[in-house]
Amino acid sequence: MDRRTFVKRGLLGGGLLALVGGGALFLRRGAYTLQPPEPLKVLDETTFCVLVAAARRIALADDALALRLARDVDEALTYGNPVAAQDFVKVLYLLENGLLGLFFRLSPALFTEMSPADQDRALNAWRDSRITLLKGAYHGLRRLVLGAYYTNLRRAKETGYPGPLFDKPAPPAIVETEPLSPPYVVQPPVEVVAPAAPDEKTAPGEAPAKGTP
Amino acid sequence: MTALPKVPGVIEGQTLKGDLEVSVDVCIIGSGPGGASAALAFAAAGKRVLVVEEGGYFTKTRFRMREDEAYTNLYQDGGQRTTKDLAISIYQGKAVGGGSVINWTTCFRLPEHVLEHWAHKHQARGFTHNDIVPHYERIEKRLSITKVDEASVNPNNRLLLDGCRALDLEVDTINRNVLGCAQTGACGLGCPIDAKQSMLVSLLPDAMDRGATVLSRCRVDRLHFKGDKVSHLSGVLLGATGREPTGATIEVKADRFILSAGAIGSPGILLRSKAPDPSGMTGRRSFLHPVSICAGLFPEPVHGYHGAPQSVASHHFAERGGKDVGFFLEAAPVSPGLVSTAVPGYGKAHRAVMKMLPFVGGHIAITIDGFHDDVPGGTVELDPRGRPLLNYTAAPRTLAAMRAGHKTLAKLQLEMGAKEVHTLHQPLRVVRSQKDIAALDDAPYGPGEVFMASAHQMGGCMMSDDPNKGVVRSEDLRHHAVTNLHILDGSVFPTSLGVNPQETIYGIMGLIAARLAA
Numbered sequence: 001m002d003r004r005t006f007v008k009r010g011l012l013g014g015g016l017l018a019l020v021g022g023g024a025l026f027l028r029r030g031a032y033t034l035q036p037p038e039p040l041k042v043l044d045e046t047t048f049c050v051l052v053a054a055a056r057r058i059a060l061a062d063d064a065l066a067l068r069l070a071r072d073v074d075e076a077l078t079y080g081n082p083v084a085a086q087d088f089v090k091v092l093y094l095l096e097n098g099l100l101g102l103f104f105r106l107s108p109a110l111f112t113e114m115s116p117a118d119q120d121r122a123l124n125a126w127r128d129s130r131i132t133l134l135k136g137a138y139h140g141l142r143r144l145v146l147g148a149y150y151t152n153l154r155r156a157k158e159t160g161y162p163g164p165l166f167d168k169p170a171p172p173a174i175v176e177t178e179p180l181s182p183p184y185v186v187q188p189p190v191e192v193v194a195p196a197a198p199d200e201k202t203a204p205g206e207a208p209a210k211g212t213p
Numbered sequence: 214m215t216a217l218p219k220v221p222g223v224i225e226g227q228t229l230k231g232d233l234e235v236s237v238d239v240c241i242i243g244s245g246p247g248g249a250s251a252a253l254a255f256a257a258a259g260k261r262v263l264v265v266e267e268g269g270y271f272t273k274t275r276f277r278m279r280e281d282e283a284y285t286n287l288y289q290d291g292g293q294r295t296t297k298d299l300a301i302s303i304y305q306g307k308a309v310g311g312g313s314v315i316n317w318t319t320c321f322r323l324p325e326h327v328l329e330h331w332a333h334k335h336q337a338r339g340f341t342h343n344d345i346v347p348h349y350e351r352i353e354k355r356l357s358i359t360k361v362d363e364a365s366v367n368p369n370n371r372l373l374l375d376g377c378r379a380l381d382l383e384v385d386t387i388n389r390n391v392l393g394c395a396q397t398g399a400c401g402l403g404c405p406i407d408a409k410q411s412m413l414v415s416l417l418p419d420a421m422d423r424g425a426t427v428l429s430r431c432r433v434d435r436l437h438f439k440g441d442k443v444s445h446l447s448g449v450l451l452g453a454t455g456r457e458p459t460g461a462t463i464e465v466k467a468d469r470f471i472l473s474a475g476a477i478g479s480p481g482i483l484l485r486s487k488a489p490d491p492s493g494m495t496g497r498r499s500f501l502h503p504v505s506i507c508a509g510l511f512p513e514p515v516h517g518y519h520g521a522p523q524s525v526a527s528h529h530f531a532e533r534g535g536k537d538v539g540f541f542l543e544a545a546p547v548s549p550g551l552v553s554t555a556v557p558g559y560g561k562a563h564r565a566v567m568k569m570l571p572f573v574g575g576h577i578a579i580t581i582d583g584f585h586d587d588v589p590g591g592t593v594e595l596d597p598r599g600r601p602l603l604n605y606t607a608a609p610r611t612l613a614a615m616r617a618g619h620k621t622l623a624k625l626q627l628e629m630g631a632k633e634v635h636t637l638h639q640p641l642r643v644v645r646s647q648k649d650i651a652a653l654d655d656a657p658y659g660p661g662e663v664f665m666a667s668a669h670q671m672g673g674c675m676m677s678d679d680p681n682k683g684v685v686r687s688e689d690l691r692h693h694a695v696t697n698l699h700i701l702d703g704s705v706f707p708t709s710l711g712v713n714p715q716e717t718i719y720g721i722m723g724l725i726a727a728r729l730a731a
Contacts, residue, residue, distance in 0.1 A: 058559040078456050079291025083596045123559065127639055135661030136299030139639075143302075143554040144293070150567065151280040151550035159570035161518055161549045164278035165397045168405060171275045176452035177227055177459070180429075181272040184222045189257075189422040210418045211407040212272030 030096070030112045037067055042077040042085050047092040051145075053112045054095070057119050058145040072148040088144075091137040095122065104129070181212065217263070217428065217463075221421045223270050223309065226430035226450035226459075233450075233463040237261040240446065240467035242433050242482065244268075245311020246718040247702035248473030249412035249420065254726035256423035263465060264417075265431040265448065267478075268308035269455055272413070276403030280550035283402035285454075287315050289477075296591065297604040300660035301503060302554070304401075304668045305475065307455070309429050310413030312475070313715060316668070317400045317522040317546070318409055320358045320388040321712035322349050322720065326532075330584065331687075335707040336678045339688030340724055348723035349716065355419075356390035356410035358716065367396070367520025370544045372511070372574045374525045376625035377542070382529040384542075389521060390715075398519040398546055430455060431463060434599075435486040436470065442697045443470045469729075472700045473722075476500075476670035479704040480593040481601025483674065483684075489694035494684050496593035498675050500583045500709040501667035503607050505615040506545065506555060508566075508635045509574040509626030517547030517575050523713075530621065531581060531711050538580055538588060538614035539711065542622065545575040555664045557639045566635065574626060578618020580611050583672065583708030593673050607665070612658040615665070623650050637664035669714050674704040683707070690725050701725060 032049040040048055048070055055066040055073075077085040094100055095111045102108040105125040109118060126138035150156050157163060174180065187210075217235040218224060238260040241248045248264055256262045271286055284292030287308045294303040306312035323345070331337040352358065363386055366374060377384035390410040400409055407414050417427060430451040436443045445466045449458040472479045480496040488495065527542040545551075549570060556566050582588050591605025607615070623634045623644045634644040638656055643649070657663065677683025680693040685700050692698040701722040703714050710717055 058563075060560055060564060076285065076291055076293070079285045079454070080293040081290050081596065081600055081602075083598055083600065084290070084293070084295075120560070132298055132300070132660045135639075136295075139661055140295075140299055142559050146553040146559070146563065147284075147292075147550055150553035151284065153279060153281065156280070156549035159549050159567045161570055164399065164405075165395070165519060166405075168274075168277040170277075174453050176454060176457075178453060179225045179228055180269050180275065180453055181223075181225075182274075184418065184421060186221050187418070187422050189419070210414050212274075212414055 030110045032112070034067065036074070037071050040074050043070070043074045043089060043092075046096065047089050048074065049112050050092045050096045053119065054123070054141055055145050057116060057123065058142055059149045061149070069145055069148045073144045076144060076148060088140060091141065094137070104134070184212075217426070219426075221424045221426055223421070223427045223429060225270050225453070226428055227453045229450060229461055232461055235263060235463065236466045237263045238467060239263070239469045239471060240265065240465045241471040241473055242446070243311060243473035243475060243478065243702065244309050244412060244417060244427055245306065245473060245475060245702065246313055246412060246715055247722040248311065248471065249416035250719060250722040251471045251473060251701050251726045251729075252420035252425045253416045253423070254723070254730040256420040256425040258730035260730070262420065262425040263467070264420075264425060264427045265433060265463075265465065266309050266427060266429050267432045267451070267455065268306070268311070268429065269453060270309045270429040271314070271403060273403070273405055273407050276399070276405045278397055278399035278402050278405055280402060280548055283315070284550070287403055297594070297602050298606065298660050300665060301501060301605060301607070302666040303501070303603065303670065304666065305477065305670055308413075309427060310411045310417060313411035314403055314413055315401050316713075316715055318389040318391055319523045319526070319543070319713040320390050320716040323717040324711055327708065327710055331707050335675065336682060337676045337687040337707060338678055339676070339686065340721070345720040345724050348727070349720045352716065352719040352723060353388075356415055356719075357392040358388050358390045360388050361386040361521065361524040365396070365521070366524045367398070367517070368515045369517035369520070369547065369574050370523065370525040372509075372515065372626070372629045373527070373542060373544050373576055376629045377527045377529070379628050380625055382527050384525060384527040384529070386524055387526050389524065394521065396520045398522060400522050401546060401548070401551075432458070433474070433482055436482065436488060436698070437486070438488070438695065441695060443695060446470065469697045469699070472698065473702040475702055476673045476704040477593055477601045477603055479700055479702055480673035481595065484593065484595050484601070485599050488692070490684070491694050492681050492683055494675055494682065496673055498583065498589060498707065499591040499593055499603055499605060499673040500671045500706070501591070501605060502579045502669040502671070502709050503582065503611060503615065504577045504579050504666045504668070505618045506575065506577050506637050506664060506666070507619060507622035507626055508552070508556065508637065509576070509629070509631030510569050510633050510635070511572050511574055511629070511631050514571040515547070515574045516571055517544070517573060518549070522546035528711070530617070536585065536610065538582065538585065538610045540578045540580045540614045540618045541711065542618070543577055543579060545577045547573050547575045555637055555666070556635070557637055557641045557664065562641065574629075574631065576622050576626065578615065578622055579669070580614040580618065581709055581711040582608070582611050585610055590672055606660065615663075616653060616656065616658060619656075620650050620653050623653070638662060639664075669709065671703045671706045671709050671714060674700045675707040676705040677707065689728055699725070699729060
């Protein structure tokens with residue numbers, strides 16, 4: 001079963017279970033009062049709060065940092081495959097769903113309302129699941145949060161990493177309709193790299209080193 | 214429709230307004246090692262060349278050795294690409310210059326026995342090793358590909374070198390394509406001083422100096438066919454971050470099309486275009502050189518984030534014989550972001566390992582997939598939005614090689630004084646003794662049970678002179694059913710290579726490009 005099929009079936013299965021008696025559990029929602037520091041791009045209000053809760057456990061983040069990490073993951077998702085990003089959103093809904101929690105980890109609690117120890121148990125249940133896609137969801141969630149944490153230079157230095165060997169000035173901010181770099185300046189070609197005849201053993205000369213702007 | 218400015222150099226797609234119509238002699242899709250080789254050959258032959266590239270035109274002013282900037286700007290899917298089951302992380306470049314902008318500069322010529330295997334097993338007989346040699350020599354000169362001096366090996370690679378010697382394994386320093394390397398360790402983040410001789414600073418400028426145009430931030434939607442030819446391609450221009458289309462479209466007509474979008478991108482474009490596929494092999498036999506990793510915690514600092522990431526390799530186990538899949542050993546950079554996603558667990562346990570980062574030695578076993586009938590590789594498919602997705606499940610024989618790689622690396626790291634070795638299993642497994650190494654025989658290797666990664670993507674449009682077995686024929690890498698379409702990138706390889714692929718791509722694609730442009 002692939003990722004999309006699993007996510008769809010998970011939600012569909014939850015829906016069916018809801019119909020046969022667990023409706024209240026399936027549909028129960030948390031308070032979700034946290035405010036993202038910026039407008040969200042991929043996540044919604046619910047999944048943002050689930051991600052904040054996960055970031056607290058995964059990255060040992062305090063509230064302010066957890067908000068920041070969730071925002072950074074939301075931004076990172078805009079660079080990823082859009083289908084995978086939407087699947088990630090659905091995965092966060094699965095983590096939060098009470099009825100599916102009862103099914104997968106024998107607890108109907110919402111992830112955002114669990115104690116830290118229970119949240120760890122919920123994450124570990126996915127990690128240790130026999131279902132490949134739940135394992136994958138666990139790793140995807142973990143990697144996005146940890147990547148957001150440790151690709152930040154200031155936080156990376158907490159590990160003892162001293163940072164880049166030397167500093168470079170920050171380039172201009174990227175603007176969607178502006179060039180990223182100064183234009184390449186065409187130079188007179190040097191006689192070097194014309195296609196070789198099959199029996200040619202050596203190049204006629206070497207080109208000088210070229211750089212970029 | 215407006216015409217694309219007829220100027221050599223780089224045109225950044227996000228700066229253009231309105232729909233574009235272009236007519237050239239040769240249109241090349243992708244600007245990595247294959248596409249750049251083709252661009253130079255055709256431009257040198259006086260052809261009007263347009264290279265379209267989905268990635269952005271990032272240059273050294275934007276290469277600041279920062280992981281937070283590099284992964285989003287220079288990698289496919291912002292560094293988040295994985296196999297369909299999420300089990301294998303795929304590191305693949307996306308920029309003007311392609312994967313050469315972010316690879317770790319390791320250069321090997323293709324082992325001759327691999328070419329012989331392709332000829333005998335897959336009917337790819339269009340060129341010989343001796344045909345490629347002049348092109349190896351040419352590119353080695355142009356890219357300053359030279360053997361690493363043992364004295365410049367960083368401590369992480371030194372551990373591998375000395376460890377192999379202690380275990381009596383074949384080992385040597387490797388060749389790298391650098392000129393004036395400052396040992397920043399940031400090869401995977403874009404070289405901050407243009408020391409790495411990527412396509413961005415070598416063959417693409419050479420081609421542009423001869424009149425070629427590179428159009429960045431241009432995503433090809435599909436090829437259109439008329440009879441047995443590609444009539445034109447259609448695509449969209451993207452904003453500077455590459456996330457969203459600007460609304461402008463492009464249509465390119467050309468006498469000849471060269472597909473060089475890489476081992477996942479090229480089959481993806483063919484599938485999206487519903488290209489003729491008489492062999493049914495489009496997207497099939499995709500290989501990854503799946504990697505297993507050992508992180509050793511050493512008593513002295515290793516500082517594996519600085520210095521050339523790779524400068525030593527051992528091919529001692531590359532040909533294990535019989536039914537065993539081979540593997541080779543190399544080092545990997547120990548960058549915080551990269552390591553954080555590979556180290557298992559979360560919370561306190563994860564933080565404790567990360568705090569040891571300066572003391573971590575990172576070594577990898579790269580499995581050589583595709584040489585056994587029961588190691589058929591993966592399949593490129595399209596997701597609901599038409600983007601390529603690799604469905605790859607490591608074969609049991611491949612997993613056995615990954616286990617053997619782990620055991621070898623664990624033995625080597627302990628031999629070199631590691632206090633403990635982490636195999637990146639979930640949950641964490643720690644090796645402290647020979648007994649623990651033996652216990653790896655019981656370790657799980659299913660999807661999600663151990664960290665796996667790939668930096669080498671190959672296959673998906675394999676060459677074979679038998680049109681019932683391959684997508685392209687080998688003598689000129691021409692599509693079997695489309696007479697003006699050639700595929701020049703790593704997707705044409707019928708197996709993985711058993712070595713880091715970039716120089717093989719330069720050599721073979723340089724040869725074929727020369728043939729085509731002659």
